[in-house]
Amino acid sequence: MNYQQTYRCTRLSALMLALLLSATGCDTINVFSMSALTKKIRTKDEPTQSSEQAPDKINAIKQYNAEVIKLLKTADDALNRGDLDLAEQSFQALKTLDANHLRAAEGLRDVSARRIHLTLLDEAKSLLGKSDDQDKIAAAKLRSILVENPNHTEARALYKDLITKQDAKRAEMLRKRLSYKNPVSLQFRDVGLKVIIESLSKGTGVNFILDQEISSTQKATLFVNNVMLENAIELLAQTNQLRMKILNENSVVLYPNNPTKIREYQDLVIRSFFLEYAEPKLIGSLLTSMLGIKQVQTDDRLPMIMIKDTEDIMGLAEKLIASQDIPDPEVMLELEVLEVKRTRNLDIGATWPNQLTLISPAAGLTLRSLENINRDKIGVSPNPSVVFNGKDSDVNLLANPRIRVKNKDKARIHIGDRVPIITSNVSSTGVISENVQYIDAGLKLEVEPNISLGGDVNIKVNLDVSSIGTATKTNSGSVVYQIGTRSTNTQLRLKDGETQVLAGLISDEDRKNVSKLPGLGDLPLLGRLFSNHGDEKTKTEIVLSITPHIIREKNTPSAELAEYWIGSEAQAGRSFKAPTTQEGLAKMFTVGRPLGAPATPAAPAAAPAEKPQGLNVPLSPELSSAIERIRNIR
Known part of the structure; x- marks a missing residue:
């Protein structure tokens, strides 16, 4: 394995050297010189590999992979530049190194296909614009290129232009008009249809082709005066269950108006x-x-x-x-939500001991010991305290979002917390499972604008303000919260830039707590010395301000x-x-003009008044200076 990897690595290095020489001025890569260079390494007397040569083998594999990647990158770059010769030499060198390399085989096929595409492209360019038949041949050649390479930029652009021109010609053929432009006057009463057609043909020089299913005995009545020929033929066809098709500037086909013939001619x-x-x-x-x-x-x-x-x-x-x-029209909604909360707490009075405890011995109380209760066995905690405490707090919560929304779409805003609610379920087997649900607490606002043609904005507003109250623990240990909610639903109609304030969501709480000694706390005047009075007043008000700014009118x-x-x-x-x-x-x-009469050109419509884009609101000095800097850069 070490011998094979070293052999491949050496050959690949020689390939890269030859490739670099080719890129700097040489025309071809001398593969035979590379083979002679690598042949020096092939010896049959190579010693047996040992475990110490394993790192060398790994390094050889890494170097081999790196060289293959470099060679492939060189070939791909050459393909992107259109240098097919260098790309072919690179893939051929890689295939010589590894005859079964799939990427090298694909690259050589790609180079061959690109050469064919260049030939087809040159032939298509030489045929374009000469005649309709030559354009069809050019389109076929371009289409064959795009079938194999849909990303061929030049072929795709030429094919698109050619198809556009052919579509324009085809559309012009479908919009054929008769060359006869003079008005005609016809007066036929209960005359054979073919006689009328023959008279029109002789008088105008237009060729008429009648479908074989048109009856030779069919009669028609037609009285027209000073109308265009096309209109007269159209009238004749419609009143006799026929249809017409203009073949060219002096030929017309008439056929029966039934589904079969329509599919055949239309x-x-x-x-x-x-x-x-x-x-x-x-x-x-x-x-x-x-x-x-x-x-x-x-x-x-x-x-x-x-x-x-x-x-x-x-x-x-x-x-x-x-x-x-x-x-769709769009509107920018400028919202201001203000929550004002005022709290006043007043705690004045004296706190006295309100309980007696029975002191039990270390062995515990017995029924007999209860018979001998005296003052030595009754304990009192004489820790009276006098409280003079007053607390005032004011909280203002302000949210000033700006949201852009399309016409009749809903926009939602939530500012607050998601409170977890844990629910415990006990199965029949005694397994306890918990389910967590989240409840939105805070300010939730939902608006749905509807822009009218007059520039007014109809807005559906749904405001919900909730707060987390006291927590309560259930018998199973789950904690639930009391949620206080204030909500309002309304619908407004505002002009562009008009501000509307919604107020009056007031919550006013007045709580009084009295802690006193029975009897003594009820004495006039002196009762304040044996009681504790706590007063708590809380007032909360929600104010919503909404201003629509139309960004895109209807x-x-x-x-x-x-x-x-x-x-x-x-x-x-x-x-x-x-x-x-x-x-x-x-x-x-033009409504009500006579048949065939020229239409009166309509007066040009008045240009609509331009409306400034964006919001007409004053900018801060910082934002104005930033915009000025951007303009200077541009």
């Missing part, structure tokens, strides 16, 4: 919408109920929602999602997203004017 699109604020499941249910989209998948992890439908529906879905995916969707056209109930997204045209839905917002 082009579908899959689109992913990444959400920032809204819940995917809520948006999915809205898309299903409002637009009738059946194929909707949600992913709460991203979050994302995927839709499969027509391009017309995609435009409507995008508007619906944009109207819902808006940030935003409403724009007029374009608040109300938009979706078509008929049976054919959502399609009507006289498709939303996939270049004009989009803007022309459909």
Whole structure:
């Protein structure tokens, strides 16, 4: 074992020396020179190993592992820099040292794959932008690179740009418009459908393809004046249970409006919408109920929602999602909780002995000894004391937290202690088990804001103040505490920056204790000499001050997203004017305009008044100077 480890270590050292020479200017690593160097160590007359050579063997193993790690690091660094030649030489040298080294074999395969990827990348670059067919070939080459190496940065960027351009072209194909732009006037009463189509084709030069299931005897009635050709065809199709599909700028297909033909002719699109604020499941249910989209998948992890439908529906879905995916308003609540506790104790009077004791002999008392009780056997502790004690204490507890909370979310604050309550349970076998529960004692405040559109803040406030009272020990030895509680629930409506003070949670206790000698303590005037009077007055009041500061106002969707056209109930997204045209839905917002008439451009909306961000509160001199220092650094 020592011979093998020494042999490997020497060969690896020679490898590292050759590798360093290669990195400083040499083109290749001379493995044969390394073999000649290590061959000098291989001798058959090596003496038998002894136990004294064990440390040398351990050091050789450590050195071997360290050299392997260095060699692998050199190869990995070369791969990261794109130096495939140096990486290949490093892995090849490691494989020569150990033919079964898995990392060396994987590295050589990686180098070979990267060379192929570079060739494919150069070929894809040469094909990009020449034609649609060449772009498809380039996309296939880039896709083959990303299948083997998804982290290839350059290939991923080129493939993303290419797919974006192809999607734009595909979307443009789905938004085909007829080239005939002149308005038409048609007057047909109970005329065959094919006759009407033939007249339109001859008058406009547009090609019409009729599905084979359209009856040759079907008749139609159509009276339109000065409308666009697309609108006229759409009207003709809708009134005769047909649908239209524009193939190109001068070709239209008409087919029956039934599920089979719709699946055959209708082009579908899959689109992913990444959400920032809204819940995917809520948006999915809205898309299903409002637009009738059946194929909707949600992913709460991203979050994302995927839709499969027509391009017309995609435009409507995008508007619906944009109207819902808006940030929640936020408010900063500045709270001040003050607890004022005043205690007045007064203890005045004299304390006299209040008990007599019977002195028992060492042998104990007997019934006969009780018959001879005299003053020698009765003991008294004559230690009278006069007390003049007064104690006043004032305690003010102040909490001034500032919490930022989203609209309709609950914020909780607890300032106090968690008191352990131990409960003992005795089983039928006599085994005693204890269970510890914790009760919150102190100040607990729960607020839930609701920001209105007018800038007011509705706040639900739940204030609970509890204190630990006297401790009581049960028969089983458990200790329980008496908890005093004062709580209030209310709902406020405050303006931004308005302060409201809640007070009146007052606890007033007045206790009087009298300790006296029977009879003597009841004498007028002189009774104070034989009694002790203790007066204790405690008054506690809780004051809560709350001030809301709106950080982010409640935003409403724009007029374009608040109300938009979706078509008929049976054919959502399609009507006289498709939303996939270049004009989009803007022309459909004008209410009551004649069919085919141009839409009147809407007046630009007034820019909303800017509201300063953050809280408009005065800063302390220390904070102002710190901010000024930061600005100077920037």
